[in-house]
Amino acid sequence: MSLSVSELVWPYLPSLSVGAILGFCAGFAVKRIGRMTVLLVGLLFLALQILAWQGLLTVNWGRVQALAEPWVQRGGREFGAWVLGIVQTNLPFGGGFVAAFLVGLRAR
Incomplete structure (x- = not known):
């Protein structure tokens, strides 16, 4: 018994589509x-x-840099952990979200 591609994808379609819609909106x-x-x-x-x-x-630009640097580093780490958490939690949703997020960033 062989399954077609549509039968394999159908169970994941709701997660993929919701993830894609939300990812595009977030990226935009x-x-x-x-x-x-x-x-x-x-x-x-x-x-x-x-x-x-x-x-x-x-x-005093040196002081401004010293105050801003920890915020910038922390933000980068937390954003990376957030994206990784989404992808690892629910792969179809996360995959659709991340792909559409990148498309949303590129949208005019």
């Missing part, structure tokens, strides 16, 4: 929020530089 949202965050950080940096150029403000 991360992209939009990321763009807004980059814009705001850039404008803040520009404002600080203008104030420093005018002599109104002195910024």
Whole structure:
């Protein structure tokens, strides 16, 4: 008795489709929020530089880096663990989620 491809895929289709839909939405949202965050950080940096150029403000960039570095490192580790947890927990859902998340990041 041989099974067709559709019979093999059918039980996993709900998990794959829900994971793909949620992954695309998450990727698209991360992209939009990321763009807004980059814009705001850039404008803040520009404002600080203008104030420093005018002599109104002195910024200790070494201290800023020392404060921001642990947050950036922790965020990278936690995001990686989050994605790995999704993929390991429920492979069809996680596979669809991660693939569609990447597509959502690339969507216009």
